[in-house]
Amino acid sequence: MNDLYAAIDQIVAANGFAVTAVCDVLQVSRSAYYAWCDDQPAVREVRDEQLMPFVRDIFREHRRRYGARRVAFELSQRGESCGVERAAKLLKSAGLKAIQPKSFKPRTTDSRHTLGYSPNLILDADDPTRLNELWVADITYVPLSDGSFAYLALIMDRCSRKIIGWELAESMAEELTLSALRSAIRQRQPTADLIHHSDRGGQYAGTNYRAVLRRTHIRQSMSRAGNCYDNAFMESCFGTIKTELEMTDYESIAAARREIATYIAYYNNSRRHSSLEYLTPTQFELNMRAKISELHCP
16 A cells, blocks of 8 residues: 555645545545655655755756746656645755746837837737747847946747847847848748737837838737737746846846847747746747648648
8 A cells, every 4th residue: 555655645746636636536545645644754855855956956957047837847857756836845945046027017118200000910819829920029128337228129929939030239220120020030931921019119110120021921010009018928028038137237238149149049949938838939839830740741
């Protein structure tokens, strides 16, 4: 019976199931199981000691960006069974605290220009289910040590959360966003049913930007006036990036570019996203393409 009780202990720890439910399914006496547990503290302590090096390794590898849920999932991928609660206790006992995101503070985009606006094409739309169905774009500030700012433009595939185009520059002029857009188009070669969504900023309403979208048959969509929540997904993404980078004042644009490039590669290829069933964006896209290939196989 000891092996059966140990199995129950592992099932409960790994999956978060209720002890009552597991015992009922296996037709095991709960009181007998609890009596066994009272005699097994040393077993759990030994297991905690076995898991701790893995927990420390994962926490260091992801530079304090993983909390208990991602640590537990990563352990399972390495063949080490561990529930979320146990992972949280191990992190706490080791004094390992993940970086906490700051609260989202919306900022209204300055749309005081005469370049015209595009309608919001995603206002009542469902979440995208295909790659290159919806791209979202935005700009944020990057502080420099001399008191000035650089500006970061990103474009993300909304389906896979993958950052597919970006640029960092001293100026927030149209060329900043154009460079990110051209990079995304070169990488993805999108088809004509793609929507590009952004705020109403002049960088996205400029003549050259609109011309590139028209030439590539990309439909343009913009948030409603003064409503930052229409593009809240990108606002949230910037919050994650700034938090996990622990973004401070960079010595130069070159230094900022190096660190941001490293982080974007990590974000796309190594960081597991809970919204993607704990896959990385790159893994998620590979899985989607493999499923499409299977459907088209004779």
